[in-house]
Amino acid sequence: MGANAASILNQLLHGVRRPNSPPPGPGAAKAVTQTILGHLEAGRLQEAVSVLFASHEPVAHSLYARLFQLCSSAQAALEARKVEFHLGTFNRTPPAFLLNRAIEAYGKCGCLTDARELFDEMHERDGGSWNAMIAAYVRNGRAKKALSLFSDMNASGVSASEVTLASVLGSCGAVRELGLSMQIHGLMVKRAFCGNVILGSSLVNVYGKCGVMDDSRRMFDEMERPNAVTWNVIVRRYLEMDDEREAIVMFFKMFLTDTRPLKFTFSNALIACSKICALAEGMQIHGFTIKVCLEDDEVVSSSLIDMYVKCVELEFAQKIFDQPCAKNVVSWTSMVSGYALGGRIGKARELFNEMPERNVISWNAMLAGYIRSRQWDEALNFISLMRSSTKDVDHVTLALISNLCTGLSDVFMGKQVHGFVYRCGLFSHLLVSNSLLDMYGKCGNFRYARACFYLMSQWRDKVSWNSLLTSYARHQRSEHAMEMFSEMQWETMPSVFTFGTLLSACANISALDHGKQIHGFMIRRGYKIDIVIRGALIDMYSKCRCIKYALKVSMETAPRDVVLWNSIILGCCHNGLGKDALELFDVMSKEGIQPDHGTFQGLLRACICEDLVDMGGRIFKSMTNVYGVIPRLEHHEQMIELFSRAGWMRELKKFVKTMRIEPTVSMLKRIHGACQKHEFPELGEWASKLLAESNISDPCER
DNA sequence: AAATTTGCCC
Known part of the structure; x- marks a missing residue:
């Protein structure tokens, strides 16, 4: 041209x-x-x-x-x-x-x-000509061209100046050229360029970008007078290497020197706080921003708002957001996202509606809120609103819609999303293809899931493996999941996500030895035994009839959430310890943990195995009256089981007649059986009549 | 500077 x-x-x-x-x-x-x-x-x-x-x-x-x-x-x-x-x-x-x-x-x-x-x-040509040409390539993002010209320059015998090296190091960072960077470092030592703060900062940067943070830090520590850019680089590199702690530590170290941080350094440090929910540190940095009069800066205040949002301190975030200077698309989106993901969907939508301008990220933030809180219909409505209001759709939108299909178990709609993704050329986007893979797997369509998985061979990651592994485990194919785990290790390292699934698979097929091996492996390799893994371990040990280990894991360390408690309570039931399960419920209540559906299934199961019919009835009533948990199908089934086993037929009749849900075929069969055993024809005839009707209307149910 | 995929109980 x-x-x-x-x-x-x-x-x-x-x-x-x-x-x-x-x-x-x-x-x-x-x-x-x-x-x-x-x-x-x-x-x-x-x-x-x-x-x-x-x-x-x-x-x-x-x-x-x-x-x-x-x-x-x-x-x-x-x-x-x-x-x-x-x-x-x-x-x-x-x-x-x-x-x-x-x-x-x-x-x-x-x-x-x-x-x-x-x-x-x-x-x-003089040295300046080479510099100018190399700089031209660098400025236009042609790092490889710049490096090849640099090599021509060396071949033609022109020696590089400090200016050349600064450009070249920038390109080395862009294409992760560690080898050349080290050679340049050597050259710098030889030519005594190490006092040059720009070159030093470039080396800190390039080592960090190449992933060798130790070298980056050593270079930083060797520098006599790091400037604001140098400090910014080291904070940023730690942040990008997911070492948020060190990023924050370096920021505070910087404050002890006389160097005034750049506003980007403030936002980098605040992002580090956001990522690990370091509220106390974030608030100190907030203090610093006020001290240097940067709190009104657009970038800094947006970062502050997002930090408070990520630390779930929405009131603080809102306070900054209320300042007129802090309102822009970014901070507005942060606020919407904070309310939406925190479950305050109504408030989020209100704020979203008030936005003077929105972009695709704002739309995605709101949509993510609907999906996170499983409001499928609202999500669908929101998507049609989005489609009619804006042309903007990006890879995140598509991944979210794919998640919506997963939540709805709607493969038909999922395939339409897949088609759309294919036409946009977005299937090779990892986030998108992983979401589609997950959708097919969780819906139980393994033919399509496998096909995706193989198509993704070139770019799939451990998320892809974990997703497929979990789909198999959740569809009663635990052995298959275990086989995939061996296969997986040729390609990628397992994570806590992998082990969570595998332990649950072991639990379901009573593979105690495998389960113990995984437990030991995690300890030896230093994997974090977090709350999810502890729940999975408790479940695995108790289902493998190893209640001693299960109780040991459960009592070892706090905190315990409701899922963990459910595993403990159910674990006792699996091992015939119904009374202990009921006692542990009191401990759980004392810890201030609110019971959910799962908890009550455990408690009712405990009553069944201990024949505590009265107690079961009281617990069932307390669900709605005390805890505000609406009984589901499973709880009704358990009540019927409880009365039937004990032969409390009049109570059974009363319960069945006052149920708020239609009795299912399996309930009717259970009732019918109990009525025959305990000679209670008035209810038995009612059940068999309904069974006969359901046989006509729904021949599939047998 | 903001949105984003994978794990435990039922």
């Missing part, structure tokens, strides 16, 4: 230079220069260049240099070409330093072809 434009320009130029135009009189050049300077002083670069262009006399080198510089900062490619043409036409061999300025100007304008042509045609 550049060459094409240049050739058109050449034609134009030849038209301008008429051969029979009168020769310029004496003093004409001076007049031209004056006119040009006049235009420049008034900021009219275009006019100045036009005057030069029409003139048939060379001007002073310094004027060319100034024009090139102005073209650079104004990013005026056409003007730069005109100046270069004039320079080349009226100077047989223009000095290298001027041509270097031209290369710089082309680089700044993004005209790499022009820059390179000029560079290649130069008769005499």
Whole structure:
């Protein structure tokens, strides 16, 4: 494109230079220069260049240099070409330093072809020419080109200056060129460039980007006077290596020096706090921002709001958000997201509706809220609203819609999402393909799940493996899940997510040895035994009839959440310890944990195995009256089981007749059986009549 | 500077 434009320009130029135009009189050049300077002083670069262009006399080198510089900062490619043409036409061999300025100007304008042509045609290149050309590549994101030119430079015997090395190190960071960076580091030591703070910071940066944080930190510690940029780099690199603690520590260290943090450093440190919910540190940083009068800055206040949102301190976030200067799309989206993911969907939607402008991220934040709180219908409505309000749909939107299909167990809709993803060319996006894989797997469509999994061979990660593994385990294919685990280790490392699933698989097939091996493996390899893993361990040990271990794991350490308690209570029931289960419920209540559906299934199961019919009845009533947990189908089934086993037929009748739900076929069968055993025909006939009717209306249910 | 996939009980 550049060459094409240049050739058109050449034609134009030849038209301008008429051969029979009168020769310029004496003093004409001076007049031209004056006119040009006049235009420049008034900021009219275009006019100045036009005057030069029409003139048939060379001007002073310094004027060319100034024009090139102005073209650079104004990013005026056409003007730069005109100046270069004039320079080349009226100077047989223009000095290298001027041509270097031209290369710089082309680089700044993004005209790499022009820059390179000029560079290649130069008769005499100096170090500056190489620098200018390398910098042009770097500026336009062509890191590999920059590095290959650097190698040409070395081959041609030109020695690199500090300026060159700074550009080159930047490119090394972009393409993770650790080897070359280390060579440059060596060269810097040899040429005593190590005191150069820009080069030092570049090395801290490049080592961090290449993932060798220890080297990055050593370089940082060796630097005598790290500046604000150096500090920013080290904080940022720790953050990107997921070492949020160290990022925060470095930020606080910085505050002990006299260096004033850049506002980006504030936001980097705040992001680190957000990621690990470090509220106390975040609040201290908030204090610092006030101290240096940056709390009103747009970027800093957005970061503060997001920090409070992520630490679930919505009141604090709201307080900052209420300041007029803090309101922009980003902070607004943070607030919506905070309320939405915190379950305060109504408040989130209110705020969303008030937004003066929204982008795709704002829409996604709201949609994520509906899906997180399993409000499927609202999510569907919101999606149609989104489709009619904006053209914006990105990979996150598609992953969210795929999750919605998973929640609805709607493979049909899921396939439509898949088709849409395919047409957008987004299937190779890891987030999207993982969501689709998960959708097929969780819906039990293993043919499609497998197909996705193989198509993803080139880019799948441990999330893909975990997702498929879990889908198998949840569809009663635990052995298959265990086999996949061995296969998985050829490709990626297992994570706590993997072990959570595997332990549950072991529990379901009573594979105590496997379960113990996993437990031991996790301890030996230093995996964190978090609350989910502890729940899975308790479940595994108790289902494998190893209640001693189960109780040991459960009582070892707090905290315990409701799922963990449910595992303990159910675990006791599995081992015939109903009374203990009921006692443990009191301990759970004393810890202030609210029971849920699962808890009551455990308690009713305890009553069944201990024949505590009265107690069961009281517990069932307390669900609605005391705990506000609406009994589900399973609880009704358990009550029927409880009365039937004990032969409490009148109570059974009363319960069945006052149930708020329709009796299922399996309930009717259980009732019918009990009535026969305990000779209670009045209810038995009712049950068999209903069974006969359901056989006609629903032949599939048998 | 904001949204995003995988795990335990029922």
